[in-house]
Amino acid sequence: MSAHGGPPQAEAHVDLDAYRENLRLLGDLAPASALMAVVKADAYGHGMTEIGRAARQAGADWLGVATVEEALALRSGGDDGPVLCWLASPGASYAAAVAADVEVTASSVGQLEEIVAAGGRPRVQLKVDTGLSRNGAAPEEWPDLVEAAARARDAGRIEITGTWSHLACADDPEHPANELQERAFRAALDVVTAAGVDPGLRHLANSAATLTRPSTHLDLVRVGIAAYGIPPDPRLSIDLPLRPALTLRARLAAVRRVPAGTGVSYGHRYVTERPTTLGLVPVGYGEGVHRAATGRAEAGFAGRRVPVVGTICMDQLVVDLGDLPADRGDVVTLFGDGSDGEPSATDWAEAAGTIGYEVVTGLGGRIRHTYGGRR
Template structure:
């Protein structure tokens, strides 16, 4: 039996996808399930997404794509982050669309099997993966030659925003302009660009001009706003992280808590021991700042968060060993949300859910 549980509401996940489809009704929808589906569990989330009618799934690494195929997934699937020596032959055999970000990578994919399905990535200003300037020119020329020879099938062209979570940032207009020019360049070279996609969750909600043929829905599908500045009121959090009190003790004023004695009680109070810590992916930087949900209200974390446990201040509330504690969830019962923990830890909500690891058990509601 695990000390702590992640409860994933698949019905809510499906509802979120439907709500987000309404923002881009004329575009195909890709559910992004990379990084263990943002900590929610790749295979159950992917199956729920397929059941909800998504057109594509998206993952980062080749292994993520191959694991999905091994689970029985057979629909359109894009992989976009590969290093030299990647298992392109296995990806091609598994009918995975593979992204090429440069000429050498394109040739490696082309040599991996019979007419692989390739999507081309253009760097429009994020300066991560993808090709730009002369690199893009060369990639377009190589793709045109290989497609003309029947060696590859170009199925898409895409890029990624740097600042879609800041809708008024000038980078957004610039990147969309660069993307449109890149698509036109590909078409002028005689290559059908296939599925054109640029929009992530934030752009799907705030920037209709960027929808093109497909939108990639990641964080918002899990019910988390892309940024507090980009609220999506139609979605709700899918994940609840909960456990029970492992110990309860009454301590006097002056009692100090956890490593370093970074908090001391200014009154007599009740402390509750919560059996999760940074070994489960709980941010140590949230020490003395985060809160948990307890008995319909919140209780502050006191002292340093440890590897396996943290301490909360329950004040004068009645508490017993075994009482439920919710670290974060939708907020329906007064508990914090992942965004609240992000604010306490000085990070983003993406990281709060994605880094959950270690000794959690997972319960899926709404499996079909």
Template sequence: MPAPPAASDHRGDLAEIVVDVAAIRHNVRTLRELTGVPVIAVVKADGYGHGMVESARAARAGGATWIAVVTVQEALELRSAEYDGPLLCWLTLPGVDLGRAVEEGIDLTAYSVAELDDIAAAAEAVGRRARVQIKVDTGLHRGGAPRATWAEVFARARAGELAGSWKITGLWSHFACSDEPEHPANDRQEQAFRAALALAADNGLQPGLVHLANSAAAVLRPSARFDAVRCGIAIYGLDPAPGRTPDIGLVPAMTVRSELAMVKELAPGDAVSYGQRWTADRPTTVGLVPVGYGDGIPRHAFHEGGSAEVAVGGKRRPIRGTVCMDQFVVDLDGDRAEIGDEVVLFGPGADTPTAQDWAEACGTINYEIVTRIGGRMTRTYVDSEAPAGEEPS
């Protein structure tokens, strides 16, 4: 298991996001061993805040068979970064030029006959057979072919295959409630997915890759693993179903840290930040952390019911008062601290708040915490498994 990343020199930066690529490799290996099937590593939204290209490289090094993103633009960026392996994208809009994606061998996802027609036109324009996966809606009622259209979509998919427009390389869907393993929607969706597979076979389709399970289902629902599992948040070491997932040894890959920009003393009755929503009830010291909601820190990290915490001097320190665009204040509880002392917002350390801690304090999910973080922060990559002095691969 990778060790927590060592401190790096981030002086002069407001804050630093440190991503340990060894943790991503480790998590992919762990998921492969647990599930016994190939892993499709999802690196959409800039790798959930970890960096899309670097996360893809680490995931592949950890044994991920496929890489998946949402947009054609993301997929093309990976191709430009010299990733030439299997690559899936799953959301396009009318009018998007699909020709280069076809030329680059990117698997395009279709939800409708109209999308298949667009792919056929792109394939004809560039003179190359496309790679297509079909996504069916089994109950999430977001993207994917509605059940009433499955027959016509499958028929068009087969016709295009026979005409040489494309190869149908996969069929997939997505759970709505996999992080709640006892939710009845999970059984309904899996049953619907199996019905879609049967109907696709009746139409002569033999999709090469059948996948349904996202991170939570990959861990909690073995019957949904099929040909591969499609893992996003878990490859970054975060719990896809907090409170329900057994400890399988995932390691958080992201650490966010800054340093104190100011330390001052408060007297009882002194109020802090906009709206003066927190007032000291005792003499205390507070520290100023030079990042805020302009850098992805949730403004509701402080609220009437409590607050998120950071680590300063080996202790957890609560945020006090409204989070501002560029800064927030933490209560040092009278302890001595100096300008420049390290502040760890969240990370994998034993005495450090986690992204899940922040999610619970902010009333959201760990996905949002890591994905939104950034702004003016510097992102640094480390490899805790590499020999000293060796650059991350």
């Protein structure tokens, strides 16, 4: 029910059973490694507090987020297990992270100095850039970061708990960058041990590497998009029964029968070729539904796929229901797990020319999130 007592107009239902089972299946691929469930960006649009709780129930040893603020939100939501964050601009709330027993990441000497200045005895993981050219200390800067961390450790200012990096091309298992990055990471670990530092938890594998590259599993695997039942890349062959956890549905706000030759939505980019029934779905790009999917996306209705027609608008879109019986209030499923024939988030990503990550992470606006099992 909505805050005013009626059923939600648009709903993103998260099947927590599916999420927990996906996480268990992924963890079974790396039985000797600890499991981190990545719940950044509001758990990829699924709801960070609820997903974090489900991840712990499924046996996740760690939760991973990007920012200190996300980590503190987990603590405010009641999580008290190991949490790592890794992305921070100068001025981040490191003192609050230390007080909340959140582990932080240092990717440069300057960042490490800021962490140390926060006081306490922060638990710090060191990140090296092995070829993504994004966050992490560059190879030429890595020895200086390790030496600075060793000095801070010896002074009792920090505890070093992990060493890690991130893969650029793991969703393409044959890409030569994967082997090059593994070698670079092993070389970076050699620098750590040569400095007399215990590297702590060594981790490199993301979802794709957890699925396809056991040599990267090491001490911990970081599982993100795959745990939500969405493939890291639709071309990646996955021999696991992962099930999408999120279903986006809405109730028809209007139904009308129209003749052939009827223009639909802005610009009349779609004109009906025959008498047909149009259904008005009250979601649009204000809810994160991609306007770029105009003319290419489908939705699920009454066990069938129906085309999304005309320009997708800020608040609404139109589906062509043909001769299917329909009434106001009937449910249209934009994407889900496919159990009733509806498209997946990956299908919508293809229609919009983007990736499944963006389709689910961008949901918001007036969509109400609900939680439970499959329904």
